[in-house]
Amino acid sequence: MSLTASQSLFARSQLATPGGVNSPVRAFGSVGGTPSFIADAKGPYVRDVDGRIYVDLVGTWGPALLGHAHPEVVATVTEAAARGLSFGAPTAAEAELAEAVTARVPAAEQVRLVSTGTEATMTAIRLARGVTGRDLLVKFAGCYHGHSDSLLAQAGSGVATQGLPGSAGVPADIAALTIVLPYNDEDALRECFAEHGRDIAAVITEACPANMGIVPPAPGFNRAIREVTRDHGALMITDEVLTGFRVSPAGFWGLETGWRPARLPAVLPSDLVGAEAMLEARQEWCRGQVGDLDYVPDLFTFGKVIGGGMPLAALGGSAEIMGHLAPLGPVYQAGTLSGNPLATAAGLATLKLADDACYARVDAVAQSIRTYLSATLSAHDIPHVINSAGSLFSVFFGEEVAESGVSSYADAQRQDEDLYRAFFHAMRDAGVALPPSCYEAWFVSRAHDDDAVAAIFTAIDTAVAEVAQ
Ligand code: PLP
Numbered sequence: 001m002s003l004t005a006s007q008s009l010f011a012r013s014q015l016a017t018p019g020g021v022n023s024p025v026r027a028f029g030s031v032g033g034t035p036s037f038i039a040d041a042k043g044p045y046v047r048d049v050d051g052r053i054y055v056d057l058v059g060t061w062g063p064a065l066l067g068h069a070h071p072e073v074v075a076t077v078t079e080a081a082a083r084g085l086s087f088g089a090p091t092a093a094e095a096e097l098a099e100a101v102t103a104r105v106p107a108a109e110q111v112r113l114v115s116t117g118t119e120a121t122m123t124a125i126r127l128a129r130g131v132t133g134r135d136l137l138v139k140f141a142g143c144y145h146g147h148s149d150s151l152l153a154q155a156g157s158g159v160a161t162q163g164l165p166g167s168a169g170v171p172a173d174i175a176a177l178t179i180v181l182p183y184n185d186e187d188a189l190r191e192c193f194a195e196h197g198r199d200i201a202a203v204i205t206e207a208c209p210a211n212m213g214i215v216p217p218a219p220g221f222n223r224a225i226r227e228v229t230r231d232h233g234a235l236m237i238t239d240e241v242l243t244g245f246r247v248s249p250a251g252f253w254g255l256e257t258g259w260r261p262a263r264l265p266a267v268l269p270s271d272l273v274g275a276e277a278m279l280e281a282r283q284e285w286c287r288g289q290v291g292d293l294d295y296v297p298d299l300f301t302f303g304k305v306i307g308g309g310m311p312l313a314a315l316g317g318s319a320e321i322m323g324h325l326a327p328l329g330p331v332y333q334a335g336t337l338s339g340n341p342l343a344t345a346a347g348l349a350t351l352k353l354a355d356d357a358c359y360a361r362v363d364a365v366a367q368s369i370r371t372y373l374s375a376t377l378s379a380h381d382i383p384h385v386i387n388s389a390g391s392l393f394s395v396f397f398g399e400e401v402a403e404s405g406v407s408s409y410a411d412a413q414r415q416d417e418d419l420y421r422a423f424f425h426a427m428r429d430a431g432v433a434l435p436p437s438c439y440e441a442w443f444v445s446r447a448h449d450d451d452a453v454a455a456i457f458t459a460i461d462t463a464v465a466e467v468a469q
Contacts, residue, residue: 005049009037030417031424031436041068043447046433054433055455059443061435062242062304065362066353067447073308073349080345086337093348094339100351101306101316102282103264104249105240106289107296108316109282112325113339117241117303118146120313121204123325123333124299125150127315128202128235130324130331136196138203140183142212142409145204145239145301153178183209183408184217186224197232202299204237207252210441211242212412213394214387222256226295235321236295241303241313242441245354247390253300255390257293283319308350310343358446359391365444366391369456376460380468382419392441397423412439419467426463432456 003011013020021027021035028035036048044067046056056068066073080093098111114120125137125148137150145151152166153175166175179196181188193200203225209215222238229236244251249261265285290296298321303313316322324331337343370386370393377384377395383402386395396406398416406412420438427434432455435442448456 004034006037007034009049010034025435025437025440028436030438031421033425035436036433043067043069044445044449044452052431054428054431055448055452055459056433057442057444057456058433058435059445060309061440062246062443063307063309064443064445065246065305066308066350066358067445068309070308070350070353070447072353073346076345076349077310077342080341084341086340088336091339091341091344093341093344097306097339097344097348097351098314098316099264100348101302101314102286104245104261104351105251105253105300105316106259106262106286107253107298107318108300108314109286109319110322111314111316112322112333113312113314113344114333114335115311115313115337115340115343116146117239117301117313118148119335120241120301120303120315121145121151121237121239122148124237124301124315125202125204126333127317127321127324127331128237128299130329131321132201132234134199134201134234135177136179136200137177138179138181138189138192138200140205140209140409141180142183142215142412143204143206143209143239144211145206146241149174150178151204153180182410183212183215184221185408186218186221189224189228193228193232193234197234200229200232200234202235202237203229204239207238207240207243207256208247208389208392210389210392210394212409212439213396213406213415214389214392214441215406215408215412216387216389217256218407222253223295226297229298235298237299237301238297239301241301243389243392244300244302245305245351246443247392248359249354251300251302252389253297257295259290259293262289279319286318305350305354306347307343308346310340310346311337312340312343312347353446361446362391362444362448365448365453366393366442368453369393369442369444369460372457373460373464376464380464382464382468391444394438394441395420396438422467423463426466427459430459430462432459432463 010020019027039047039049045053047053101108101111149170226236240251248254250259299317301315323329326332374386383399384395384397385402396415397419400414417438424434
């Protein structure tokens, strides 16, 4: 039997690079089979090197809110490339992108651009430790915040588990600084603070967890994190790397609090003489926007959509907290490619195109796929539950999860992974690319038009009938 082009390339890549991939989930380890090597992607479709075209529900793991290779974004990046690939010096576009973030999430009074979500969360934690002078970090089981040492600690059982290294190579002393709590468990959170409160620098949480499948926060859970951290002098870090600018212009925080972006007051050249007064005016404006909201975290992290498919991420918070970062303050952070001109161009173009019509379309598409999938599964008596957050959603198979729902990592681990594996391959054979893991969200885009949605429905019919047998 002759090999497909993807199989040949995978064999070659496995010699060249560990596991044949540059990020583990791409290797299809949890679903089995050979990953498709991609030749190109356009709109809602990806094409592999064998010429097979798939309707894509992975969306490059989040960034492709507008679909692949949006002509305006590509043109903007191409123009930027012609002006120079990297300067290592400030540009106007960096200020413009930071302002675009502040206008959407005013608690991010100031924004630092970095290149990956991992850098954003790693820096946010260093900043929280630098500001509070404390070492302990609290994270929740099943939340993913990138691959820096303190964030790989996994769930243990029980109420407040001291983190164990989630990866070889993480020194035990570093892992011991991370406390892992069960998600959506307010009692565990309060008990943890009652015991360790004076030593905790920050709680980091996904605004809505999307890396154990979608597991929305129980009503009031984010507010409880805010209250507890404030009461104990710790910071709240809300990680919107995945949800930011995707589930609403102001991310999941915007969905939960009802905040709608406003226009940031313009900075006039004549104002430049009064830099301090201007900063105060900016802060006043920002605080006026968020003052009455249900909860306001201290720090936000962003990634994925903000770079429109290019390596760009960010962290933002109050000017006081952000002022602890170098060069103003003692908390060091830097990056040769931070604020890269191609990445900022892609990010700005993407945010400009992410208008109300875009969010309305992705919400409607997601809703129609969820409804169709659930109805088809029910018609074939396949127990399941679908969790969603705005346009993000994921399906969990199995009787246990269908009965009691999924509100924590422990719940998510009770799903029928074998059934997802079979469903994934049946969908793929029918021309739809799903995330190659049952612990990931499904991503739709502005480019998923009616033809793409119809193709997904047809694939669902075929795949569900197949796995039901
Ligand atoms: N935070 C969250 C919520 C994420 O989903 C991810 C990546 O999926 C990260 C952080 C890390 O981002 P990156 O892969 O760009 O380092």
